[in-house]
Amino acid sequence: MNASIISVGQELLLGDTINTNASWIGQFLSQQGIHCTEVVTIGDDSVQITAALDRLFAENDVIIMTGGLGPTHDDITKVTLLRYFKDTLVRHQPTFDHVEGIFQRRGMPFSVSNHAQADVLSRSDVLFNKTGTAPGMWIPHNGRLLAVLPGGPREMKYLMENEVMPRLKVNNGDSAAYRAHYFQLTGIGESNLSDLLIGDTSTLTSESVTLAYLPHTHGITMRISSFAKDHEIALRQAEPLIDHIRQTAGEFVYSELRNDTIQATAVRMLTDAGKTVATAESCSGGQLAHFITNVPGSSAIFPGGIVAYSNALKTKLLGVPEEVLATYGAVSEPVALQMAKAAAEITGADFGLSSTGVAGPDGGTPEKPVGTVWIGFWSASKHFALKAQLYPDRLINKERSAVIALDILRRELAGIQNLPYGLNRKDSAK
């Protein structure tokens, strides 16, 4: 089954809003074995909407259209569809009552412009939106299917999951099966990974089994896509390639789950091991603690952390001696070592992680240019720091130092000797 997405909204073209809806829908459809062939993003423009519907109906079984269903004057999707299908509007009473209730609970007048939210095309099957005020519409047309949804992400996702998918499943009888397998890697660059580790995969890939490298700020995601007549075959034909990646790049793989992160992995591993970690951050400025606490259940493994942004605070809260700061500077091995140790000692955690570096854009020197970071690690049996040279970009430097710290922890918990990026540890005398 083929699908296309029409994203309606001037704000998307002007770049004020990023089209995360299309990405989510594409991902969601692929998980159901529905192949998304194209995303068209256009303004709130009747002519463009009509042209896109004509073109995409010719080539796709399904069209998912989002946006332009609100109550303001620039929301013209409904009126365009009325003309396209030569249809009329009818009031959907359950939606009317629901929207009226929303306004009442907010203590706000339920104005006439909001009444019209409950009007739908008479030929449509209403997709009741209990999370918001704009209902979706399901419109079969000449053997094709059109789902019209509001643009607000939460409402769109709710309607896709609860109203659109059941209807699509009914229609998706004999589509080809699609299976994807993911590898999440960090601690290595894409070139080295593909050229030096994974190598030539031409005997393991084909038209039905493909491999894609998806680099991102946290590392690299590798996606193996497998298309076949049924799910069993799709799974089985991808196994040789999956095994090859495990064999050659296993050390760098922190997860084989689709949407996993290094922080979720670290939290899982700590939970399984019954251990805890504390953080002492300077250049990452809270990002490391933030990543850890993004993970539900992290309170079981994270008592807390300190963001010692000033040198005075490094001394006062983390016991970094003033002489050490004066002699070596904040961005140095002894400071990273002491910060990691103090984080663990103060909190009683099993592990301490620290960061100290030059995030930029200011603060660089010839000896310590922007992007110079020291990451410290402390445990009862190991105490070391490593130095990395990151980027001329503050936000990337913050994020990367946090990711490297989490990867060091993962490798410790997994018993992996090597450090990320082939870096060497500077072990303190224990």
Add this chain to the structure above:
Amino acid sequence: MNASIISVGQELLLGDTINTNASWIGQFLSQQGIHCTEVVTIGDDSVQITAALDRLFAENDVIIMTGGLGPTHDDITKVTLLRYFKDTLVRHQPTFDHVEGIFQRRGMPFSVSNHAQADVLSRSDVLFNKTGTAPGMWIPHNGRLLAVLPGGPREMKYLMENEVMPRLKVNNGDSAAYRAHYFQLTGIGESNLSDLLIGDTSTLTSESVTLAYLPHTHGITMRISSFAKDHEIALRQAEPLIDHIRQTAGEFVYSELRNDTIQATAVRMLTDAGKTVATAESCSGGQLAHFITNVPGSSAIFPGGIVAYSNALKTKLLGVPEEVLATYGAVSEPVALQMAKAAAEITGADFGLSSTGVAGPDGGTPEKPVGTVWIGFWSASKHFALKAQLYPDRLINKERSAVIALDILRRELAGIQNLPYGLNRKDSAK
């Protein structure tokens, strides 16, 4: 001048990567008065690329195409363009030398598959990519213009700014002038803002002057778009609407800059006032410190913060009495008050901000459901906390508590009496 964007890449359709490039390019083009009419996102597919080029060349002066220029087998953009233009490849020696240098510096073999990165269409004007390995290409075609760029965001932006824009400016002689004015607001919901404060704007807007509400996780951005024959008129005709918004919603406006954030605003205001802030976080888990330290120059106004995730750490580091925790629980007014005070006292900062709440998804109770947060504020003259009921979503709760804390600080620095969302302060007896 009209433009369209073609985003090439299967990962975009599968939703593994979000199409941030198209948003950035759309924004960038609009700043130059170039009107982006459509974004087409397709797979690494020759047939689709060819069809998109045919269709969009007919309707647009400019096409910006990104993606598919890498060295792996699924990068087919160049080969497709060779056929489309019936052209041949030539080696661009400066690019070859540049890429060879990159590989040498990384200590990596410069393999033959990477040599081909330096090959370009003979009819193209090479857009030299000094930030990466894939050069862009500038291809005039029947009075239209095609810019072909790599998909990596940093490289794409570098080439757009340094290579594409100068060439577009040369061609953009008599395009209509476009001016946009932005308002960044927080502390109020979209309905209340538009219905109760801004109200009816029909006498202030027209086809040439439009108003859009762009809600997002940090609040609401309002964009006024003004199209006219020249820049002076475009600026002037939008003034009545701009003034109206300042009059009616001024309290909630923290900035009139396009890409501003509440944290950058807070850092600017603190810097101007010569003041400092420290943080004590529980439920926001480091996000507040992270937001502040994202802003260059924040080290001048932020000595640091404590993430006291466990109750033990709230007592040990922030002096929250055990009896208070036992009696009222961590998510309570006295705890928020003490945390904010301790943050400032420990660090010597002028202001202390705190957060304590139930981020979720677990931990909610009937009295304190998921989303219950207390935000604390301390200064030499004011000490209070406010309670908000946020969302059933952990990440949104973390982010919103941090944003509310920063907005409280902004209002204090701006001398605004009211608190966000019409909330009431619970003042501690001073």
